[in-house]
Amino acid sequence: MDKIDILTGVAVPLKRGNVDTDQIIPAVYLKRVTKTGFEDALFAGWRNDPEFVLNQPAYQNARVLVAGPDFGTGSSREHAVWALRDFGFTAVLSSRFGDIFRGNSGKQGLLTGQVDEADIEKLWAAIEAQPGVEITVDLLERTAAIGDLTVSFAIDDYTRWRLLEGLDDIGLTLRDEAAITEFEGRRESWRPRTLPVK
């Protein structure tokens, strides 16, 4: 998982509330056997609509999603995070997030910053004034800025630390790798090995 501190990229306004995980990625895509390659599944129900914001040329390389309230509610599917990440998003800003989605995001390197609803409106206005404009999301300072407009966002300390360090669950455990190796060194020889035997 890559470390995040300050990221700059195209911001896209998703001016809808209550975008649940079924809308982020419909259930039909859950049958796949991969954990990557879900970019085509993101918002699949809306992607056929030429008016849909992600279909507009200015937002083709979007990296930061600025969404309406209650983003990521509903089903616990981790695929919702995978789809956003695979499409190229590194951060989502919203005034409220679904709890499970937010937890899943933090574990998989997707920054979810909670921004006051009034500030979301300001960000939308700034983006729409200049479609394709870049936003700078500063995890160190917990701010997001477009030109002169700077808003602050909330993120809990633990998740912020994990994102800054680039630690997924496995990365966290591997910080104890010396202890694992030490344990393996004193593991008794009678314990099972799966290597083929004669």
Next chain:
Amino acid sequence: MSDNAAPTSEAATETAAPEPAAPRPRTLAEKVWDDHLVAKGENGSPDLLYIDLHLVHEVTSPQAFDGLRAEGRPVRRPDLTIATEDHNTPTLAIDKPIADLTSRLQIDTLRKNAKEFGVRLHSLGDVEQGIVHVVGPQLGLTMPGITVVCGDSHTSTHGAFGAMAFGIGTSEVEHVLATQTLPLKPFKTMAITVEGTLRPGVTAKDIILAVIAKIGTGGGQGYVLEYRGSAIRSLSMDGRMTICNMSIEAGARAGMVAPDETTFAYLKGRPHAPEGQDWDDAVEYWRTLQTDDEAVFDAEVFLDGDTLEPFVTWGTNPGQGVSLSDNVPDPSTIIDPNERASAERALEYMDLKAGTPLKEIPVDAVFMGSCTNSRIEDLRAFASVIKGQKKADNVRVMVVPGSARVRIEAEAEGIDKIVEAFGAEWRFAGCSMCLGMNPDQLAPGERCASTSNRNFEGRQGKGGRTHLVSPLVAAATAIRGTLSSVSDLNEPADARETVGA
């Protein structure tokens, strides 16, 4: 699990010459936990436990391997990892390509991943292929005092050896592949003591169905169960596996039986069992694992083995079971409103009327198999009842050995011939109709006496109705065509009036 620190009594701290504190009495589960502690969690964070054996199958592993690939991580210990194909595999024409595309994709993905990451895999057609929970023990990989995980809830099976074994999710599968450890929250311990001598026709399956009926499908939540008492001690390893297998149906994290001479005798000489000095060292350690006399369980449950009868489920969760000699219960007599509503819904789904004697319920199918009851002793028990008999005319009977090895062993004993002469189908190994991920399914409305572990709505096929039973009850039912125990075989089938159920 409570604090590990040895207790220090007031007296000991005040005396001038303190004696070494006696070790805190511990249960079997606590001992195995303590001996796998890589890092102790602090301030409520989980302990990090080492995993001795990781079993892998095609359904819950693809995204775990894909996660490793995305992060450029290897499998840390391929030598502690083994994979087999079981959930999706057909039990007929196993030399042909798998017809269902999703099933085939999952199998092909496992094969690719095993090759890429260097994991030993037993594919369909291989002599060691089979249900993952049958394969581990038969290879001698499952042994006392180890930790076992698998992305499958019935991993609790392996607790029969005195191992701590539990099912995990796909993210955890990835975690174990990458680190050979798991962060785990503490658990509570529950003793389930079954004393007495089982009557003829009563088996391990009846014990565990009775336990679940007693404590409920949520009764074990947060607990590791330890099965104890003379009735458990007298069971074979196959019987103990049947019991531990269904611990999850009581909601438990795991189920365990302390290792004893029966365990050691089962293990000795198996392909992966320790040898020579390792064997002696292992047995010496294994003998120390049993729960200390002074250890205290967080909860205790008792069951009388002497009076136990063959058991059967009437509803749509494994806790909805009664003795086979009983009637379908009347929901209006259930006090708890949630349970009453659940019973009412269950009877509607099962198309049963309160008060109907269970032995008058006709079935359309009998399924003999699954990780609960597909080992050689299960097949022997089933065959001993049907030998020389013919199945009831309208009943479809399917016998699915748990592994290719079990199938070969059964054929060497002539069990396949007995099954076929009976009019039943003798299939290749796999999970089969236990969950119907392959073509082995019930048709809507069909009623099945099944030796499997879950009677959920639609589990064995959309609209299918499942009664969980032992292999002996399955066999007697296949002969008579109605739910039956072996003792019913002494009277002619038409002596009983069959009512529409």
